[in-house]
Structure formats: C-alpha cells, structure tokens
Amino acid sequence: MTETLDPRLTPARADIADERLRGRVEATRFVAGSPRRVTAASAPLRREPSPVAGLDTEALLGDAVTLYDTADGFAFVQLARDGYVGYLPADSLGPAGPEPTHRVTALRTFLYPEPDLKRPVLAHLSLGARLVVTGESGAYLETHGGYVFARHCAPVAEHAPDYAATAMRLVGTPYLWGGRTTLGLDCSGLAQLCLDMAGLPCPRDADMQERALGTALPLDVAGLRRGDFVFWRGHMGLMLDAETLIHANGHHMAVAVEPLAEAVERIQAHSYGAVTGLRRL
Known part of the structure; x- marks a missing residue:
C-alpha cells in the first residue's frame, strides 16, 4: 500500500518523484533533482503548472530549491526553506551558485x-x-x-530576534493568500517571514506551524505573553503582549493589531471557529 504523505511537502507526481521517495510512492521514474536558486526578486509557487492556478506561497531572491522537472515554462521544485513543493516560473531560477552573504x-x-x-x-x-x-x-x-x-x-548571520517587533513593522501590509513578501502576506506567511528574520526555522502553513513551533501551552488565553502564537483551524496570529494580537487576516485585508478577545469572538462567530492551539518558543 502506498504511504500517505503530505502532498505539500512531497516532491512526487505520477510521472516523476524524488529518488529518496523510492519505495514510498509510485512514479514512472525517480530522479535526484538538481540544486537551483531563485534569481527573480520573488516568484509565485503554485499548486499546478498554470499562471491561473492558486498561489500556495512565494519564493524570494536567493532561496535555494531542488529542481525535478521543467516543462511549458514551469519548474517542478521543492523549496529548501520549508520543503514546500509546487511550480515556479522556470525563468525565475538560475544556477545554485554561491551561498548568499x-x-x-x-x-x-x-x-x-x-x-x-x-x-x-x-x-x-x-x-x-x-x-x-x-x-x-x-x-x-x-x-x-x-x-x-x-x-x-x-x-545573513545578523538576526532580528524580536520577531514580534518585526511583525509590527509590517502593520498595514495588504493581505494576500499565499503571500510572504512585504507587498502582501497571509497569516502564516507573516509568521514565517518574521521568524526567518530572527534566524528561526518555521513551516509554511498554519496547521504545520501549530504542530511544529515551540511547545504547546494549555488552551487558556489568559496565560499568554509576547511572542506566543495563537491558532485556529486555518488561521493563526502572534501575541504582542498578554492581550494584543497581530495577524494578517481577511477581515481587515491587511496585517492588523487588535485585542485578542475581539479577534477570538469574531473568528469564532464568523470564520474559523474556536482557538485550537497555543504555542510558545
């Protein structure tokens, strides 16, 4: 029986797959993949090789990727930053080259x-x-x-450890599903960008972050502090202090700051339901 793997993190299609997945997935051929680096200022990673396919995330200039296949102007890749798999414009990639400085x-x-x-x-x-x-x-x-x-x-070795302060710099940035540049961000993209600037690894999507970031806290928002993460089923935000949340969200269509209590009430009533998890680094 073929193993069930997260397709967001699994470089495999019916016709081609990562050599490391041999025996775990079915594919016509297996390849090692070749290292490349993003040479565009930013590049959209989509779930399908089409310019109208949904945006899953964005790669930035200098990001390392593994290239598995190129066809019809799209490159089938896996991002080194977080393991995300999808399709980048083929012309956004160049040789792996030296490491960014x-x-x-x-x-x-x-x-x-x-x-x-x-x-x-x-x-x-x-x-x-x-x-x-x-x-x-x-x-x-x-x-x-x-x-x-x-x-x-x-x-690159210099970091901004106060990731909550970095998030505050981004207040007013427009909301963009799949966005992770300062032209547009989604909730988990905001967290990933701020943690990256702090030199801390972070998965891409909210559900991944809820499982991986730091340690779980009791499900009681009364004990939160600056830097803690709040999760809903499909959404997340970052605490600026014990009572204040910052998050990229579709209600404001921007990165916004608001009292956590107000966000919890509105989100439970109108979108993602109750809080599902709290995490602390």
Whole structure:
C-alpha cells in the first residue's frame, strides 16, 4: 500500500518523484533533482503548472530549491526553506551558485543597474531577500548584476530576534493568500517571514506551524505573553503582549493589531471557529 504523505511537502507526481521517495510512492521514474536558486526578486509557487492556478506561497531572491522537472515554462521544485513543493516560473531560477552573504533588512528596497539612485530600477526586493554581495561602491553593495543600498541590508548571520517587533513593522501590509513578501502576506506567511528574520526555522502553513513551533501551552488565553502564537483551524496570529494580537487576516485585508478577545469572538462567530492551539518558543 502506498504511504500517505503530505502532498505539500512531497516532491512526487505520477510521472516523476524524488529518488529518496523510492519505495514510498509510485512514479514512472525517480530522479535526484538538481540544486537551483531563485534569481527573480520573488516568484509565485503554485499548486499546478498554470499562471491561473492558486498561489500556495512565494519564493524570494536567493532561496535555494531542488529542481525535478521543467516543462511549458514551469519548474517542478521543492523549496529548501520549508520543503514546500509546487511550480515556479522556470525563468525565475538560475544556477545554485554561491551561498548568499547578505539579506534585505529594509521592508522594501530596489536593485539598480548602477550605484546611483537616479537610475531606473531593475527590481523591487522584499524584506528577507538574500543576496550574494561581490563588492562595494560607495553607499551601495554590488550584487546580482546590480546595486542595492548598503544600509538596507545586513550579513545573513545578523538576526532580528524580536520577531514580534518585526511583525509590527509590517502593520498595514495588504493581505494576500499565499503571500510572504512585504507587498502582501497571509497569516502564516507573516509568521514565517518574521521568524526567518530572527534566524528561526518555521513551516509554511498554519496547521504545520501549530504542530511544529515551540511547545504547546494549555488552551487558556489568559496565560499568554509576547511572542506566543495563537491558532485556529486555518488561521493563526502572534501575541504582542498578554492581550494584543497581530495577524494578517481577511477581515481587515491587511496585517492588523487588535485585542485578542475581539479577534477570538469574531473568528469564532464568523470564520474559523474556536482557538485550537497555543504555542510558545
């Protein structure tokens, strides 16, 4: 009997699968996959190889992926960051290359063709995008065929440990299902981005995060504190203090701050039901 695996994290189709899954899934052929890196500023990862397929998540510049197949302009991949599987635009990928040296720490910045702010920009880069810096030119870092303002970046080893503070920087960011850039975020994308900036691993989806992040707390919101996570069936948020929640949500269509009690009442009445889990790192 074929093993039941989470399709979001399983690089397998009827015609091709990861070599490591041999004996666990059925496929016409098994391949090792080849390392690649995202060379676009950001790239949508979709559940099907179609531009109108649903958005599952987004990869950022510098993200490592394993490539299994390319056809009709789409690449069948697995993201190294969280193991998510899906289809990226094939032209968003390049050779694996060297490991990134820096990442973007500003909410948003630009890639310029020259170290000159008056030049037309090549790309918009989001918080968390990773760069391979090859040189410096005045106030700019040379990277990826262009230049980025140096004070908008930091070495990858430098982290922002207060992930709740990072979340506060994102208040007002529009809600986007599957989004994980500062142009648009969903609830679990917000958490993953903020934890990534803190140097902490985090799965992609809310149900995965509810199982994996930190340790479970008794199901009593009275004992929460800054940095704790609150989960519903299909939604999650982050506590700023004992009474205040920040979350990307469809009610506000943005990253918003509100009293936890108000969110719990509204969500139970109109969307995801009762709180299902509390976690603490």
